[in-house]
Amino acid sequence: MAVWFLRGLRRGVITTRYPKAIDSWTASLPTPPAFDARRLTPAVADRLVDVCPSGALIRDYEWLVLDLGACTACGRCIAVSRGVARSSGAFELSTTERGRLIKRIRLRDDVR
Amino acid sequence: MQSLFGRSLHIRTIDTGSCAVCESEIRLLAAPHYDLHRLGFFFTPSPRHADLLLVTGPAVRAFDQAVKKTYLAMPEPKIVVAVGACPLGGVYSEDAFVHGSLEEVLPVDVFIPGCPPSPLALLQGLLVAVGRLAEKVDALSFVDDEAGTGEW
Amino acid sequence: MSREIEASRYRANDGVEYLRVGMAEVEGVVEDMTKAGTRLADLFGSMEDEELVIRLVYGREPEPSYAVVQWPVRGGGYPPLSEVAPAAFVEECEIYEQFGLKCSGAKGLNRLVVPPHAAPDFPRLAHRPGRQAPPPHAPHYVTGEAIEFPVGPVRGVGQESLYMGLVTSGEELIDLYLMVWHKHRGIERRLQQLRPQQALFLVERAEGLSAVGNSWAFCRAVESITDVMVPEAVERTRAVALEFERIYNHAASLAALCQATSLTVGQAQAEVALEELLRLNAAAFGHRYLFGVLAPGGVTRGPDVGVIRERFTMAVDELRRVAAALRSTNSFMDRVEVCGVVSIDDARRLGLVGPVARGSGQDLDTRRDHPYGAYRDCRVEVPVRTAGDCLARMEVILAEVETSAALVTELVQAGLRAGSVDLPPAAGAALGWCESPRGESLVWVSLDREGRIRRARLRPASARNWRAFDDAARSRNVFTDIPIIEASFWLTVAGFAR
Ligand code: SF4
Numbered sequence: 016m017a018v019w020f021l022r023g024l025r026r027g028v029i030t031t032r033y034p035k036a037i038d039s040w041t042a043s044l045p046t047p048p049a050f051d052a053r054r055l056t057p058a059v060a061d062r063l064v065d066v067c068p069s070g071a072l073i074r075d076y077e078w079l080v081l082d083l084g085a086c087t088a089c090g091r092c093i094a095v096s097r098g099v100a101r102s103s104g105a106f107e108l109s110t111t112e113r114g115r116l117i118k119r120i121r122l123r124d125d126v127r
Numbered sequence: 128m129q130s131l132f133g134r135s136l137h138i139r140t141i142d143t144g145s146c147a148v149c150e151s152e153i154r155l156l157a158a159p160h161y162d163l164h165r166l167g168f169f170f171t172p173s174p175r176h177a178d179l180l181l182v183t184g185p186a187v188r189a190f191d192q193a194v195k196k197t198y199l200a201m202p203e204p205k206i207v208v209a210v211g212a213c214p215l216g217g218v219y220s221e222d223a224f225v226h227g228s229l230e231e232v233l234p235v236d237v238f239i240p241g242c243p244p245s246p247l248a249l250l251q252g253l254l255v256a257v258g259r260l261a262e263k264v265d266a267l268s269f270v271d272d273e274a275g276t277g278e279w
Numbered sequence: 280m281s282r283e284i285e286a287s288r289y290r291a292n293d294g295v296e297y298l299r300v301g302m303a304e305v306e307g308v309v310e311d312m313t314k315a316g317t318r319l320a321d322l323f324g325s326m327e328d329e330e331l332v333i334r335l336v337y338g339r340e341p342e343p344s345y346a347v348v349q350w351p352v353r354g355g356g357y358p359p360l361s362e363v364a365p366a367a368f369v370e371e372c373e374i375y376e377q378f379g380l381k382c383s384g385a386k387g388l389n390r391l392v393v394p395p396h397a398a399p400d401f402p403r404l405a406h407r408p409g410r411q412a413p414p415p416h417a418p419h420y421v422t423g424e425a426i427e428f429p430v431g432p433v434r435g436v437g438q439e440s441l442y443m444g445l446v447t448s449g450e451e452l453i454d455l456y457l458m459v460w461h462k463h464r465g466i467e468r469r470l471q472q473l474r475p476q477q478a479l480f481l482v483e484r485a486e487g488l489s490a491v492g493n494s495w496a497f498c499r500a501v502e503s504i505t506d507v508m509v510p511e512a513v514e515r516t517r518a519v520a521l522e523f524e525r526i527y528n529h530a531a532s533l534a535a536l537c538q539a540t541s542l543t544v545g546q547a548q549a550e551v552a553l554e555e556l557l558r559l560n561a562a563a564f565g566h567r568y569l570f571g572v573l574a575p576g577g578v579t580r581g582p583d584v585g586v587i588r589e590r591f592t593m594a595v596d597e598l599r600r601v602a603a604a605l606r607s608t609n610s611f612m613d614r615v616e617v618c619g620v621v622s623i624d625d626a627r628r629l630g631l632v633g634p635v636a637r638g639s640g641q642d643l644d645t646r647r648d649h650p651y652g653a654y655r656d657c658r659v660e661v662p663v664r665t666a667g668d669c670l671a672r673m674e675v676i677l678a679e680v681e682t683s684a685a686l687v688t689e690l691v692q693a694g695l696r697a698g699s700v701d702l703p704p705a706a707g708a709a710l711g712w713c714e715s716p717r718g719e720s721l722v723w724v725s726l727d728r729e730g731r732i733r734r735a736r737l738r739p740a741s742a743r744n745w746r747a748f749d750d751a752a753r754s755r756n757v758f759t760d761i762p763i764i765e766a767s768f769w770l771t772v773a774g775f776a777r
């Protein structure tokens with residue numbers, strides 16, 4: 016049993032310090048999209064809405080509505096956005112109000 | 128809430144149709160990398176000793192009875208935490224098989240997004256649930272906004 | 280018309296032979312196949328032009344081919360296949376539930392995914408009203424003072440919902456049956472009408488712990504129909520993802536074995552290894568459970584080869600140390616030995632796959648027997664044990680970790696790439712397969728002229744292997760062995776219930 020005992024000693028070193036500090040490996044977690052407002056036109060928005068498998072993106076006239084609760088961070092919108100969407104890096108999304116997970120993003124006017 | 132849960136807190140889990148991955152992340156909370164116990168949380172197999180219910184899955188309709196029974200068996204005060212995109216409606220839309228949203232079945236106190244939420248996201252959710260950590264999502268912006276057109 | 284296309288196209292292409300028979304010939308064909316020892320891999324129904332078509336899938340190992348026997352059901356009923364091929368029983372129940380069709384002279388059929396309290400309009404693949412739902416479970420021939428001891432469906436912390444009915448006389452476990460309706464999400468039904476690209480999202484989530492295995496089988500079926508060739512370097516990327524999936528699952532199974540045997544320190548160490556492997560998944564492929572890596576036609580995310588080179592061996596070494604420590608822990612070895620025996624005969628009779636089958640002497644592995652993708656160019660060693668107990672299964676998975684590790688090194692050496700080929704619209708049907716961590720995963724897909732799914736049959740390895748669980752549990756009659764057996768099977772309820 017000595018073999019287990021020695022290995023047990025490492026525990027203290029690997030345990031996360033969260034919430035005091037955030038582990039660096041979390042940078043590789045998939046996260047919901049963030050958008051570049053200057054390039055987020057209605058045409059682009061529709062393309063993103065179309066590709067989202069989770070119903071997390073909805074077009075509401077001049078707004079793009081992102082539901083962080085439904086978003087599975089699948090990356091499909093980012094893949095088709097040609098750089099308009101990127102991974103937000105945000106994973107601490109817990110909330111007591113479902114409504115706080117709904118983000119409304121103003122679309123850029125298509126004129127010009 | 129804070130005062131009620133200053134002591135150690137017992138967690139029960141229930142699966143309402145998950146893909147088994149959220150369960151895997153929950154189990155890892157007790158693993159050395161996360162060591163849930165250091166934060167005063169403990170898993171309990173009995174609903175009667177549970178303060179907090181972690182619910183995974185899209186709320187399969189056929190399972191309503193069992194979910195409600197588990198909830199009712201818990202002593203007051205109790206907290207319901209919806210784990211992952213499934214109970215938040217992001218994987219299965221509402222249909223004859225699933226509610227697609229846990230809120231149709233139970234009063235949900237805390238929502239933890241993700242597919243799956245990583246163990247750290249789960250830790251954040253648990254700490255938010257007991258009022259030991261302020262939530263962040265309100266302050267987060269999901270738009271790089273230079274032109275000032277604005278998020279709302 | 281599309282059925283004609285599929286016949287002509289895939290026979291040569293794919294190693295799948297299609298046999299169309301009439302109702303009258305079915306019994307004879309099944310008898311011949313069974314006599315020849317051909318492995319029954321799946322049985323499922325599908326509505327085609329208002330007509331129910333039933334298909335049997337046979338694996339013809341060691342010959343690298345599958346045979347699909349299909350016949351249209353006319354005038355109700357079909358011969359009771361489970362009498363000659365016991366592996367067909369679960370699917371006979373399924374066809375009854377989903378299509379309302381009973382095989383002639385059927386005895387008690389089990390309930391699978393339709394809840395006991397379901398209304399008559401509970402959605403099925405082809406609902407035929409007016410039929411009675413099967414009873415909750417097959418009648419148990421219990422004599423004397425037997426009691427039923429229910430476990431679940433709500434179970435321990437972080438465990439999937441599952442109902443186990445233990446029928447016991449007090450000492451002896453007479454029967455064990457499972458019910459999984461509380462996890463049925465109707466995925467096969469949901470897939471209908473979707474495009475393959477959209478469908479993949481749900482295919483991955485049918486059984487998240489086999490996301491790569493099941494979705495690769497699905498992609499292969501779709502790529503067969505559309506005649507798409509995936510570049511070799513992309514196929515290698517898929518294979519690396521699949522081997523990563525296998526290794527982390529085997530680590531998880533080991534952790535569960537330690538938990539079930541109350542070896543807390545072993546569990547902690549196995550979980551350390553598991554967590555390192557999951558973090559490696561995320562660093563290399565962008566997702567801890569490898570969701571979203573595969574796409575029909577290719578791979579969406581390229582792996583970070585630098586990360587794999589740097590960390591892969593270290594992560595596997597962590598797991599190797601756990602395995603070595605476990606082997607020298609007598610109290611642990613005593614618990615897993617002679618526990619949960621699946622006999623060689625049962626494994627063959629029930630058509631088991633994966634480590635459960637390989638622990639019971641079945642020398643089966645689709646990567647070697649039906650080579651696909653990058654495995655065409657690799658030599659895949661298939662570890663086999665014959666004892667059929669938890670220890671044998673554990674030895675198999677530990678040996679598989681080594682073969683997977685060797686494969687990853689070889690594949691990375693040969694070069695990996697992301698990228699995907701666009702799928703041209705095409706109608707037709709095809710079978711896809713893949714060796715998921717739990718064993719052979721089969722997917723049969725039929726696409727209509729617009730390239731939408733008419734029928735997608737998912738048969739994850741879990742759907743196959745649960746049927747040996749009661750035999751294993753009864754082998755020694757010790758109730759406390761059941762969690763150990765479950766850990767060594769390492770199946771999901773999600774994959775079974777879909
Ligand atoms: S990441 Fe996926 S789920 Fe989330 S918004 Fe984009 S497409 Fe939708």
Ligand code: SF4
Binds near residue numbers: 144211244
């Ligand atoms: S939220 Fe995602 S990971 Fe969790 S159970 Fe649902 S599909 Fe699986």
